[in-house]
Amino acid sequence: MIRAGVVAGVLVVVCAAVCAAPAYGLSSVDDDKLFTFRDARITESSGLAVSPGHDGVYYTHNDSAARPEFYAVGENGRTKATFQLRGAEARDWEGMAASKDPETGRGVLWFADIGDNFDGAWPDISIYKVNEPRDLTDATLPAVRYRFRYADGARNAEGIMVHPKTGRLYVVSKEFAGGVYAAPKKLRTGRVNVLRRGVAAPLMATDAAYAPDGSSYVVRTYFSATLYRPSGEQISKVTMPDLEQAESIAYTADGKALLTGSEGPKSPVYRVPLPDAALPSVTPRASAPPDRPTAQGTRAAAEPASEPVGLTGRDILIWLVAAALAIGGIVLLARRTR
Known part of the structure; x- marks a missing residue:
């Protein structure tokens, strides 16, 4: 009989090979390191957003077991200001998003306390809305708390995004x-x-993140990123730089590239150009712009469709390998503890 440890080792190799395979749409990673977080307090950068109101400024926050605070960081990686949130908790902050209020045009920041590693440990989750600070000086900002639950049962999640035209909020779950x-x-x-x-x-x-013009959105995984039309139609997979623990993604202000970061002290943020098919100049095929009537005469917002789109063959393969790896680990642990 093949020992469980050998099986697990083989599965690790297989999983690494599958996950490291080039993503569809781009054959190589043409990326640039934008900056490295220099602040020693930023040890688990889990969310990333481009400032809607300050040029050359990026926001980030730490993962769980941290205070309800976030950092404004310049293009040199140095912290410009630290902000505390009044009326907020940080149970398990996993992501953030930046948008502009459709009515006032003012920048809005969203912080997602949506992590749930036990898939149902919390009766509800929270997302906090904060007006972007006008001045980049240390301050405490009032936060508006919105509580949420899933219609189909509790689950773990790490991604949020906001549609730039409608201001509608979306949560992306972290599951197989x-x-x-x-x-x-x-x-x-x-x-x-x-x-x-x-x-x-x-x-x-x-x-996850929405493009500044609403023509596409991106979902990040540990291994790559996938671009979609607002209808849910896949545009392309984009190869990401090799990071210690890929946790964050955002679009650049011009919508022509992605920014991605990692957890860990002094972690880097990379800029990855978008494939031609996803550039802002390309008109989405699957849905009408927010202000253009559809064939039925109604106004359609370019937002994700309501019908699920199936997993790709590569996703299924990764899922099977991950499941087999988990089983192998359980068997090994059981044998060692007999």
């Missing part, structure tokens, strides 16, 4: 068969808001 969950169009503070599943998400998604 994940999904993009839409928040209600109007969020309420006096009750729990319900998240409803729409299109499918890639295997074990760690972050």
Whole structure:
């Protein structure tokens, strides 16, 4: 009989080979290191966003077991300001997003306390809305808390994104068969808001972001990133730089590249150009722009569709390898503890 440890070792190699395979759409990673976080307090950068109101400024926050605070960082990687949130907790902050208020045009920051490693440990999750600070000086900012639950049961999640035209919020779950969950169009503070599943998400998604013009969105995993039309149609997979623990993704302000980061002290942030098919100049085929009537005469917002899109063959292969690896690890642990 083949020993469980040998099986597990073989599976690790297989998994590494599968996960390291070039992503569809780009044959190589043409990336540049934008900067490295220099602040010793930034040890688990889990969320990343480009400032809507300050040129050359990026926001990040730490993962779980941290205070409800975030950092404004310049292009040299140095912290410009640290902000505390009043009226917020940091149970397991896993992602953030930046948008502009459709009515006022002011920058808005969203912080997602959505991590749930036990898939149901919390009765609800929270996302905090904060007006972007006008001045980059240390301050405490008031936060608006929105509570959420999933219509189909609790789950773990690490990604949020906001549609730039409608301001609608989406949560992307981190699962073998994940999904993009839409928040209600109007969020309420006096009750729990319900998240409803729409299109499918890639295997074990760690972050997500909407393009500045709303023509596409991206979902990050530990191994690559996948670009989608608002309808859920896949555009391309994009090879990401080799990171210690890939946790964050965002679009650049011009929408022509992706920014991706990692957890860990002095972690880097890379800029990865988009493939031609996903550049802002390309008109989305699968959905009408927010202000253009559809064939039925109604106004359609370019948002994720409500029907799930299936997993790719590569996702299924990774899932099978991961499942086999988990089984091998359990067998090994059982034998050692007999």
